[in-house]
Amino acid sequence: MYRDKVGQLVASPLVTVVDDGTMTGEWGAIGIDDEGHPTQSNTLIENGVLTDYMWDYIRARREGRRQSGNGRRQSYADLPMVRMTNTFVTAGKEDPEDIIRATERGVYVAKLGGGQVDTASGDFVFGMVEAYLIENGEITEPLREGNLIGNGPQVLKDIDLLGNDFAMGGPGTCGKDGQGVPVGDGCPTLRVKSMTIGGTAA
Amino acid sequence: MTIGVPELQEIADRVVAAAKPGEQIEAYVSRGGETAIRVYEGEVEHFVSAQSEGVGIRVIRDGRTGFAYAGTLDPSAIAEVLADARDNVAFGTPDEFAGLATPDGVEQIPQKFWDEELANYPTPDKIVLTKELERLTLGMDSRVRVEESNYDDGWGEVAVSTTTGIRESGRGNSCYVSVSTLADDAEETQTGFGYSVGDSPKEFDLTRAAREAAERATRLLGASKPPSKRTTVVLDPFVTSQFLGVLSSTLNGENVAKGRSLFADRLGDTVADPRITLVDDPTNPLAYTATDIDGEGLAARRNVLIEGGVLKKFVQSSYSARRMSTSSTGNATRGGFASTPGVGCLAMQLVPGTKTQTELIADVDDGVLIQMVSGLHSGVNPISGDFSTGASGMLIRNGALGEPVREFTIASTLQKMLLDIVAIGGDVDWLPSRAAGLSLVIRDVTMSGQ
Incomplete structure (x- = not known):
């Protein structure tokens, strides 16, 4: 989906996305990835522009890129794959209260399952x-599941609106091809025009 | 079981023979292996050959259960596992229903689970098959790319012995191929998959797997978001199988006993359209998850759960049955030596109707054929019955398929959907899942799109 799109605008200019395995204390912190490469902070999208992908050893070598410390595996019985660590959208400037006040009709999602x-395709x-x-x-009535x-x-x-209240979420597990690895995620209050x-x- | 495994049975028997007075012991011993091959662009990208073995021991004393396991069959390690399980009894909470299964006189129905040809199938030939599947898939449609082509097989041997008189062992093997695809059109990429299962590789239908993988990826190209409205849905067999999988947790005796099923206290009530008869039948050799014994060593059996729309029975293990003052239905499940038994449906099937999918669609004036659902396990609440899932498929107008649609949800409640079933297809598909598929028509479902 994001193939050959480095340097292109792929998100709102408000959006900067970072994957950072070095965030001590966060669930997705790994220090060294499961191929022995030190993890690091990788900016994936900066002000809406795609800047880089995440890499493990074999794919980085194949594409002539530098490893990014994202080669992860569930256990000794699994092969490494490119995986996220702590991925987050950085804080914006708006007061979260103002974001709600600026919304005439919408839905405030407090917790996703x-x-x-x-x-x-990117469909989710x-x-x-x-x-x-x-x-x-104003927030009015609760909605059923x-x-x-x-x-x-x-x-x-x-x-279209990004809050200044950045917070990491709770501990998560990211599953891919039958392998689960601990990950973290975070973002500020943000508003999406339509969903x-x-x-x-x- | 059909073919016993004396070597593992003896290991299990030896553990059980060490029981002290007042102790119930179960030993579950298994070993197995698997091969996984992944081909990409005509080359083997990934090859795994793995073996594992282990023992899990349950000790029950004064209503307290202790469990321990180890990934080895070394005799000194097994002695340690037994000691650990006994030690863990002290940490268990007393439960008046704790206990092991007791033989109940139900006869096993013999089935064939071991294929000698698969057991001797040469690895190079498995690789050839995997490459052939990739080649066939690429040949189906010029817009299709293959993400990966896979071959997987596995074999396993199990023995279980208890102080209550259970003594069973057996072995089985199986194999399948699968292919995942991408289809590109202008700015858009869609995904698809196809697979084939068989007792041995000789039974694979590679062409069908390739065709389905190509069709699934290409049929949604150019799809749009449908308008929001209440409508009739036709579930593809694959989707019906997933729907039954969700329903299974509401028919689970343990969930019922713990007040986590919307069907608790409803035995004997009409819960579905009178056309609906739902069975759980692992004795049917056509079922992918067919078995002759359950996870506690009792004979697997045919259970009618809903008959003519009336709720007849919940599935039970010996534990959930004791809690509900009933008998085990032979539905203990087990994830392997490292886990204790649970309860679940083993091989669900709706008794089929007679019409083909095309005939079912011809009877629908206005609706949507649901070919894929996503997020089923996040959007369905088996306690309240609230049902909401992402979906994609094709619109139906005046009895014929129209344009592809995606990125919408369908919603109702499980209770209402069962009563709103208006037709059942005769197109049974024995999918690699705990539930067989067939086409199912359900009216008055809310579609949310634009």
């Missing part, structure tokens, strides 16, 4: 565990 992502689905309706700039569905690259482009919400009250 599990989900699924198609990495080729996440369950909303806790969500509320926003009406005329439903799904949030969208396309990752499109959502990155549709981010589809599934439920029975359409």
Whole structure:
């Protein structure tokens, strides 16, 4: 999906995305990756522009790039793959209260559950565990469980307000090809212009 | 079991023979191996050959359970595992229902699980098959790229012995090929997959796997978001299988006993359209997960869970059955020597109707054929029954397929969906899953798109 797109605008200019395995104390911190290479902070998207990918040894060598310390494996019984560590969207400038106030009609998602992502198309689905309706700039009633569905690259482009309240999320496990590795993620309060919400009250 | 494994049975028997008065002991001994081959652009990219073995021991004393396991069959390690399991009993919480299964007189139905041809199949020939699958897939459509072509096989031997009189052992092997695809069109990339399973590689249908992988990736190119409305959905057999998988947790005796099923206290009630009869039948050799014994060593059996729309039975292990004052239905599940038994459906199947998918679609004026769902396990709550999942497929207009649609959700509740089933296909597909697939038509589902 992001093949051959380094240097191109792939997200809203507000968005900077970093993968950083050196964040001591975070769930995805690894120090040294599972191929023996030191981990580091890698900026993947800077002000909306794709700057780099993550690399393990074999793929970096094949493409003539430098390893980025992202070769990870679940255990001795698994082969290394390119995997994230702590991935996050850096803080913006807005007060989160102002973001809600600036939203006439929307949904405030307080907690997402599990989900699924198609990495080729970027289509994703996440369950909303806790969500509320926003009406005329105020959080009003809670919503029952439903799904949030969208396309990752499109959502990155549709981010129009970014809060100054950056926080890392809870400990996570990223599963890929049957291998699970501990990861961290983080972001500030952010607003996406448009997304589809599934439920029975359409 | 059909073919015993005396060597492992003796190991299990020796552990059980060490039981002291007042102790129940179960020894679960297994060993197995697997081969995994991945081909990319005509070359082997990844080759894994692995073996493992181990023992898991449960000790129950005064209602307290202790469990320990080790990944070795070395006799001194097994003695240590038994000592650890006994030690762990002291940390267990007393549970009046704790205990092992007791032979219940139900006869096993013999099936064939071991294929000698697969056991002797040469590795170079497995690689040839994997390359052939990649080549066939690329030949299906010029827009299709192959992400990876895979061959996987595995074999396993198991023995279980208990102080309560269970003494079973057996072995089995299986293999499958799979291919994942990408299809490109202008700015858009879609994914697909195809697979084939068989008792031996001779039974693979590589052409079907290649065709399905190419079709799944290409059929969504150019798909749009459908409008939001209430509509009729036709579930593809693959999707129905996943739907049954979600339903299975509501029919699980342990969930019922713990108040985590929406069907608790509803035995004897009409919970589905009268056309619906749902069975769990691991004795059917066509089922991918067919077995002759369950995870505790009791004979596997056919259980009718919903009959003519009426809820008849929950699946039980010996433990959940004791909690609910009933008998085990032979539905203990087990993840291997490193885990204790759970409860679950083993091989679900809806009793099929007679129509083909095309005939079912011809009866739908306005609806959508659901070919893929995603996020099913995050959007479904088996306690409340709330159901919401991402989906893609094709619109149906006046009984015929229309344009492809994606990036929308379908939602209802499990309770309502079962009652809203309006037709059941005859197109049974024995998928590599715990539930067989067939086409299913459900009315009044909320579609959220634009």
